[in-house]
Amino acid sequence: MVRWGVSDPSTIARLRPKKAFGQNFLVNEGAIRTIVDAALASPAPRLLEIGPGPGVLTERLLADGRPLWAVDLDPEAIALLRERFAANPHFHLLEGDAVRMPLPEGEAWSVVGNLPYNAATPILARLLTEGIPWDRMALMFQLEVAQKLMGVPGTKAYGPLSVLAQLCARLTRLVKLGPGSFRPAPKVESAVVLFVPRGDAPSLAERKVLLSVLHRSFAHRRKTLANNWQGALPTEALTRAGLDSTLRAEVLAPPIWLAATRHLLTHHPEVFPS
Incomplete structure (x- = not known):
């Protein structure tokens, strides 16, 4: 779900929520402050906002004085953002899909984003695997996704992500939000995670x-590593990679997976075609 903070009801009214984009706008002032404060605590010289929506959060971020790039897929949101912030020399608007559109190269970002549920995983995977420089990320997820991110071995939530x-x-859950924190109210709870x-x-x-190793190992959660x-x-x-083939993937801690990946990459590169 795309949900961005806005304290002015008239700003919400100017942007029609669209089911196709899963738009639910954040109206919880405490949560808005928490997200902005977390993003601006980073020393990164640039800000990247994914899914700014009506742009009140954008306004607060721009007040810090750092250059900000905003990425949005909604044409109406793009038009509203352009109207509101085009005169600000620190504001840069990128229209497109955050899963695949090119991002400006350069120094590290402090990233802020309310990620749509159907794209949250690929957007996060991109931020973690494509060499996009970032110093800090404060990202909103549906609560179920946040729980997966912070899952511990031996639990249902624990997996490749x-x-x-x-x-x-290092992950910290900054705030958990119920449906009443948004307009219109979604049917699920949400959470902001700091990276x-x-x-x-x-x-x-x-x-x-590592992702290839994990996807193979977790392909059938109830099967052992030997079977997968x-x-x-x-x-x-x-076994030589440090993986007990009689176990299920869900019981092994992250450091074990990294050590195994390094061993397999060195001794069995043929399994991972480039």
């Missing part, structure tokens, strides 16, 4: 292989 995110960043990059995060090359890797790697190779 948990491992990738936790190896790349701060880890100094010991895997390299970009390792992250791409059958036909690709023998159990002996999994």
Whole structure:
């Protein structure tokens, strides 16, 4: 769901919520302040906002004085944002899909985003695997996705997204929001998650292989690693990589997955065609 903060009802009224974009605008003032404060606490020289919607959050971010790039797919939102902020020399508008559109190269970003549910995972995966420089990210997700990001081994929420995110960043849930925090009210709860990059995060090359390892290992959650890797790697190779082939993927902690990925990348590169 795309949900952006706005405290002025007239601004909400100017942008018609569209089901196709899953738009629900945030009206919880405390949550708005929390998101803005988290983003501006970063020393990054640039701001990147994904899904700015009516732009009141944009206005608060621009008040900090740093250049801001805003990415939105909704033509009506683009028109409203252009009308409101085109005269601001720090405002840069990008119309397109945040999953795939090119982003300006340069220094690190502080990223803010309310991610649509059907695109949240690919947008996050892009931010984590494509070398887009960021110092901090404050991102809104449906609560179920936030729980997956912060899932712990042995739980239903824990999976590939948990491992990738936790190896790349330190995660903190900043706020949990009910449907009443938005207009119109969605049918689900939401949460804002703060990402701060880890100094010991895997390299970009390792992250791409890590995802391949995880998707294969979690392909059938109720099956053992030996069954999920059958036909690709023998159990002996999994054992040498530090993976007990008799276990299910969901019980292994992120550091084990990173060590295994590094071993497999070195000793079995043929399994991961470039």
